[in-house]
Amino acid sequence: MKRFLEWRDDWYLGIDVIDQQHLRLVDLVNRIAQSMEAAERQSGAEGASLELMLKLQDETRCHFRDEEAFMHDHDYPAQTSHHREHALLQAELRDLVREIVEEKRVLDFDTLISLKHWLINHVIESDLEIARYLEKR
Numbered sequence: 001m002k003r004f005l006e007w008r009d010d011w012y013l014g015i016d017v018i019d020q021q022h023l024r025l026v027d028l029v030n031r032i033a034q035s036m037e038a039a040e041r042q043s044g045a046e047g048a049s050l051e052l053m054l055k056l057q058d059e060t061r062c063h064f065r066d067e068e069a070f071m072h073d074h075d076y077p078a079q080t081s082h083h084r085e086h087a088l089l090q091a092e093l094r095d096l097v098r099e100i101v102e103e104k105r106v107l108d109f110d111t112l113i114s115l116k117h118w119l120i121n122h123v124i125e126s127d128l129e130i131a132r133y134l135e136k137r
């Protein structure tokens with residue numbers, strides 16, 4: 001079966017701790033997609049995704065914190081704008097999870113697809129910049 005979010009090798013930063021966290025986030029997004037598919041097949045499985053969404057929120061927060069510490073330790077010049085991007089992503093994820101918890105919104109595939117896009121775009125556009133900077137140094 002095709003995975004919802006297929007990891008590509010050119011997304012590796014070559015920074016082991018960050019790469020491992022990115023892989024975990026991708027894995028979590030795939031597990032959320034799987035749990036949604038399962039819930040669709042059998043009724044009564046609703047809420048299966050919530051626990052995973054909370055986990056995604058938590059792991060994203062830890063990952064951003066570690067990535068920010070890494071940028072700081074390596075005097076990465078664009079860290080302020082990168083922090084801002086993290087804060088924005090985190091706020092969006094927090095709002096989404098809150099709305100799901102408060103049952104103002106259900107997690108649907110469109111939402112998960114946009115979640116997948118922000119994750120990939122952030123990795124491709126901003127995180128890979130960190131790897132390029134380290135290479136040039």
Ligand SMILES: [Fe+2]
Pocket residue numbers: 067082086122126127
């Ligand atoms: Fe980042």
